[in-house]
Amino acid sequence: MSIQKNIKEINNQLIGTQAKLIAVSKTKPVEMLMEAYKGGCKRFGENYVQELVDKQATMPSDIEWHFIGHLQTNKVRYIAPFVSLIHSVDSFKLLFEIDKQAGKNKRVINCLLQLHIAQEDTKTGMTETELVAILNSEALSNLQNIKVIGLMGMSTFTDDMAVVRQEFKTLKDIFDRVKHIEKDNCKLTEISMGMSGDWKIAIEEGSTMIRVGSAIFGERA
Numbered sequence: 001m002s003i004q005k006n007i008k009e010i011n012n013q014l015i016g017t018q019a020k021l022i023a024v025s026k027t028k029p030v031e032m033l034m035e036a037y038k039g040g041c042k043r044f045g046e047n048y049v050q051e052l053v054d055k056q057a058t059m060p061s062d063i064e065w066h067f068i069g070h071l072q073t074n075k076v077r078y079i080a081p082f083v084s085l086i087h088s089v090d091s092f093k094l095l096f097e098i099d100k101q102a103g104k105n106k107r108v109i110n111c112l113l114q115l116h117i118a119q120e121d122t123k124t125g126m127t128e129t130e131l132v133a134i135l136n137s138e139a140l141s142n143l144q145n146i147k148v149i150g151l152m153g154m155s156t157f158t159d160d161m162a163v164v165r166q167e168f169k170t171l172k173d174i175f176d177r178v179k180h181i182e183k184d185n186c187k188l189t190e191i192s193m194g195m196s197g198d199w200k201i202a203i204e205e206g207s208t209m210i211r212v213g214s215a216i217f218g219e220r221a
């Protein structure tokens with residue numbers, strides 16, 4: 001298995017599409033990330049705060065670090081100095097905290113709002129109603145250190161690609177219904193959906209960011 005070859009193959013298939021590759025490197029050692037980096041990969045996605053902080057400290061500074069896992073408000077401060085995009089914002093409370101910590105670092109942090117599109121209740125994310133309430137709120141307008149640039153979703157863990165495709169369509173439909181809502185700190189252009197097993201379908205359904213881990217780095221333990 002060659003990490004660089006895997007990245008090259010995926011990137012070749014992204015030519016002519018609207019999608020960017022986020023290499024999901026959670027649980028994988030820095031040596032493997034460095035191999036990906038040397039293969040031209042500059043965007044990495046991580047799920048755990050401490051692991052992300054440790055990797056960021058040792059890897060080259062031109063990497064874009066994406067946080068894609070469940071984020072607790074009390075841990076935002078550790079990633080606020082450098083994180084490039086937080087995909088997994090599932091409440092206004094979290095958005096508020098990201099804004100506060102971004103301000104302390106004199107930064108503006110880009111965020112995606114995570115929607116619950118899967119059948120399992122285990123996958124976090126908000127409903128469309130909650131999303132619309134946040135997007136229309138006065139409270140959102142007051143946040144000066146975040147920018148909401150799109151939506152993220154995770155499909156059901158299943159081999160049934162018809163189910164997965166339907167869930168991606170649902171996310172795209174929601175995106176199309178809310179994208180007219182624009183503010184100084186909110187302009188929805190990104191849809192983060194698709195993982196190793198379903199990224200091709202995700203792109204067909206409008207994904208602009210695919211989050212691919214095992215298809216690049218191999219299965220996780």
Ligand SMILES: *Cc1c(COP(=O)(O)O)cnc(C)c1O
Nearest residue numbers: 024068195196211212213214215
């Ligand atoms: C782990 C993870 C991925 C990547 O999963 P693979 O199936 O290994 O590609 C993508 N998105 C999120 C939110 C993840 O937690």
